[in-house]
Amino acid sequence: MCGIVGLFFKNPALEPELGHYFSVMLDSMSSRGPDSAGFAVYGDEVPAGCVKLTLHHPNEQFDWAALASAMSHRFQVAPNVKVNATHARLILPAAEQDARAWLTERFPGVAVMSAGRRIEIMKEVGAPAAVLARFNVRQMTGSHAIGHTRMATESAVTTAGSHPFSTGPDLCLVHNGSLSNHNRLRAQLQRAGIEFRTDNDSEVAAGYLTWRLQQGASLKEALEAALHDLDGFYTFTIGTRDGFAVLRDPIACKPAVMAETDDYVAMASEYRSLVGLPGIERAHLWEPEPATVYSWTTSRN
Amino acid sequence: MNVIDLSQTTVRELNHALHQLEPTDPGPRWVVREPRGAHAIACGLRVPVTVEIEGHAGYYCAGMNQFATVRVAGNVGVGVAENMMSGFVHVHGNASQSAGATAHGGMLVIDGDASARCGISMKGVDIVVKGSVGHMSGFMAQAGNLVVCGDAGEALGDSIYEARIFVRGKVKDLGADCVEKPMEPEHFSLLKTLLERAGSEAQPEEFRRYGSARRLYRFHIDHAGQY
Numbered sequence: 196m197c198g199i200v201g202l203f204f205k206n207p208a209l210e211p212e213l214g215h216y217f218s219v220m221l222d223s224m225s226s227r228g229p230d231s232a233g234f235a236v237y238g239d240e241v242p243a244g245c246v247k248l249t250l251h252h253p254n255e256q257f258d259w260a261a262l263a264s265a266m267s268h269r270f271q272v273a274p275n276v277k278v279n280a281t282h283a284r285l286i287l288p289a290a291e292q293d294a295r296a297w298l299t300e301r302f303p304g305v306a307v308m309s310a311g312r313r314i315e316i317m318k319e320v321g322a323p324a325a326v327l328a329r330f331n332v333r334q335m336t337g338s339h340a341i342g343h344t345r346m347a348t349e350s351a352v353t354t355a356g357s358h359p360f361s362t363g364p365d366l367c368l369v370h371n372g373s374l375s376n377h378n379r380l381r382a383q384l385q386r387a388g389i390e391f392r393t394d395n396d397s398e399v400a401a402g403y404l405t406w407r408l409q410q411g412a413s414l415k416e417a418l419e420a421a422l423h424d425l426d427g428f429y430t431f432t433i434g435t436r437d438g439f440a441v442l443r444d445p446i447a448c449k450p451a452v453m454a455e456t457d458d459y460v461a462m463a464s465e466y467r468s469l470v471g472l473p474g475i476e477r478a479h480l481w482e483p484e485p486a487t488v489y490s491w492t493t494s495r496n
Numbered sequence: 497m498n499v500i501d502l503s504q505t506t507v508r509e510l511n512h513a514l515h516q517l518e519p520t521d522p523g524p525r526w527v528v529r530e531p532r533g534a535h536a537i538a539c540g541l542r543v544p545v546t547v548e549i550e551g552h553a554g555y556y557c558a559g560m561n562q563f564a565t566v567r568v569a570g571n572v573g574v575g576v577a578e579n580m581m582s583g584f585v586h587v588h589g590n591a592s593q594s595a596g597a598t599a600h601g602g603m604l605v606i607d608g609d610a611s612a613r614c615g616i617s618m619k620g621v622d623i624v625v626k627g628s629v630g631h632m633s634g635f636m637a638q639a640g641n642l643v644v645c646g647d648a649g650e651a652l653g654d655s656i657y658e659a660r661i662f663v664r665g666k667v668k669d670l671g672a673d674c675v676e677k678p679m680e681p682e683h684f685s686l687l688k689t690l691l692e693r694a695g696s697e698a699q700p701e702e703f704r705r706y707g708s709a710r711r712l713y714r715f716h717i718d719h720a721g722q723y
Contacts (some may be wrong), residue, residue: 447612447631450574450592466533466552466573480552480571482592482611485631 196346197358197371198224198464201432201439202472203339203491206458209473218327220463221342221473225323227371227464228344231357232326233318235367235434237336240313246291249308249315250283250298251354259283260306262302269297273360280371281354282308282317291364306355306392313337313367313436318357337444341434343369349377350395360401363408365436368399370397371464372449380424400425404433418442418488432462438492447485454478460491498523503530507537517543519563533573538566541583555592558585561602577604580621593630596623599640605694612649615642618659624694632708633660634706635671643690645698653706657713661706662687664698677705 200220204210213236221232241247252261259278266287267273274410275286287294289312298305309316319326323344327333343358350356353366359367374380377396385391389402403424407417414435421431424443430449433440441462443451453462454469456478472478483489500510510528517523522545535554538547541564549557552570559578568576571589580599587595590608597613599621606614609627613635620639628646635651637659637708647665654671660683661674670676679700687700 345512447593452592465554466571467554470532481590485612 196227198227198344198468199342199358199369199371199430199432199462200224200464200468200481201339201341201369201434201441201462203439203460203493204458205460205491205493207338209458210338211336213329213337213340214333216472217335217340217342218333220461220468221332221344222324222327223468223471224342224344224464228346229322230347230352231318231320231354232323232343232346233316233357233359233369234332234340234342235309235314235316235359236332236335236337236340237313237365237434237436238335241286242288243312245286245288245312246294246310247312247315248285248287248291248294248310249317250285251281251306251308252283252304253281253354255281257281257305264306265301266294266297269301270294279317279331282320282330282434284315293346307361309359309361309365309367311436314361314365314434315336316359316361316367316369318343318359319354320352320357326388337488338437339434339439341367341369341439343371349373349397350393353393356393356395356398359396359434360398362401362404362433365434366404366408366414367434368397368401368404369432370400370442371430374400374425374427374429376426388407395468396427400431414440415488415490422486430464435490435492438490440488440490441483443483443485445486451482453489454480454484498526499529500526501529502532502534502537507534511592513563514538514545514547515640517545518626531570535573538564541566544583549616558583562587571608576606577602577621578603587662590627591625595625596621599623601640603690603693609646614644615640615659618642622690622693624690624696626694626696626698628665631668632671634659634674637661641690642687643644643687643694643703645696653708655712656706656708658708660686662703662705663706664702667704667706670706672707673709677707679703679705 277284358369374396377399430451502518506570522543525546528549531551532553539559544563546565549568555573556575558566558646561580561583565584567586577585578597580602583602586605591595594613595610596604600619601656603622606625612630614629614633616635631649634653636659650668651671653674684700
């Protein structure tokens with residue numbers, strides 16, 4: 196069991212309240228996933244030519260200033276760094292692959308949680324309420340967010356094994372369920388050049404989407420292909436730069452409920468997570484159909 | 497009338513109070529406010545009391561019910577009236593998966609749609625869904641009646657035993673060993689009674705009947721390929 200939630204504002208006036216509404220949603224899924232929690236927030240977009248990275252180091256005392264200093268030396272420009280507990284959000288006018296290559300070489304203990312122009316992924320072991328407080332999620336702003344509360348079944352309870360998993364620039368995935376064919380699929384994807392950091396089955400689903408997207412598929416095409424290639428139980432919520440998507444396996448054992456108003460679209464494992472949203476009593480409520488890709492995007496970005 | 501506000505009282509306290517009622521004199525009806533999708537509301541009732549839930553309920557609402565009438569002015573989560581023995585459960589909105597699972601008796605009415613596995617392993621309950629049902633409804637259904645006024649999803653009645661399924665709309669496809677059967681006079685009268693009790697305007701003549709071909713559950717080696 197795990198809990199997943201997603202909240203996407205259609206009305207930009209709500210963006211300052213994203214952290215407030217999203218925290219309540221994620222916290223209410225603690226009973227489905229008390230081991231660890233994580234989330235992706237889509238906030239301000241960095242200019243073209245810049246990359247926004249979220250980095251993690253297990254030591255909360257890690258010297259991010261030293262990393263920034265070394266980075267300015269290499270890239271001839273100082274990155275914009277904002278430390279948040281074990282994570283740091285870093286904006287750099289450089290190409291993502293250059294920043295990644297440099298980090299891997301100079302700071303191998305630092306993990307890249309996400310990369311893109313809007314996404315920020317943060318995740319930690321611990322009760323969801325504690326994780327939310329630690330990162331001060333309540334104060335975060337943005338157009339949309341997806342999150343996960345984990346009850347581990349397939350692999351160890353670690354920060355790296357927590358969700359969301361990044362699936363490419365500004366893309367990430369949260370998963371409720373378990374995959375049966377992840378070992379074989381991981382090996383196939385590794386041969387195709389996809390890298391994995393954990394033994395986690397959900398990371399394979401993320402890697403699979405990354406691979407499909409690299410092959411030129413649209414997100415919808417990648418998810419439709421996943422219905423064929425992923426064996427197991429899953430409800431996925433996928434965050435994109437300008438929206439989010441939901442997919443359930445054809446058997447649909449894992450729960451999902453959705454709500455839509457003129458102001459937002461929200462999904463959660465259970466209706467309990469949606470009760471704090473504004474105007475929920477008048478929202479259109481439904482269960483997403485099995486084996487059907489649902490997606491929403493905004494044109495305002 | 498007893499009014500319980502679940503923003504002030506826990507579900508455990510509510511259910512405990514309902515479990516203390518006298519079978520011969522359960523007293524006035526109970527109104528439950530602010531259910532906010534909480535699980536296990538009005539579970540395990542054993543007396544002929546009426547409970548009205550004003551909003552959406554979570555999982556296993558009215559599970560294991562005996563004798564009580566439970567009405568939900570909203571949607572319900574997974575497993576409404578699961579393993580009900582008797583009584584009456586009425587959902588005004590939609591129901592999630594496994595509505596009426598394993599229920600032995602009583603009646604479950606859903607005014608909206610029910611999603612997958614409605615009536616899974618039902619053992620004698622009467623279920624009337626005024627909307628449509630999702631895939632694998634009536635899976636391994638053993639006894640009772642599942643009446644669907646709308647459409648049915650994939651694999652209806654898969655591995656069904658002796659339950660009867662009536663569908664007014666389209667059936668996407670039938671599961672293993674489930675076949676269409678003729679409507680006999682007894683089925684029209686049964687359906688008329690069930691629809692009246694459920695408050696449905698649908699007419700028995702509009703329905704088709706489905707049940708077991710009985711080739712699967714009495715194992716015969718010649719049929720092994722059908723499993």
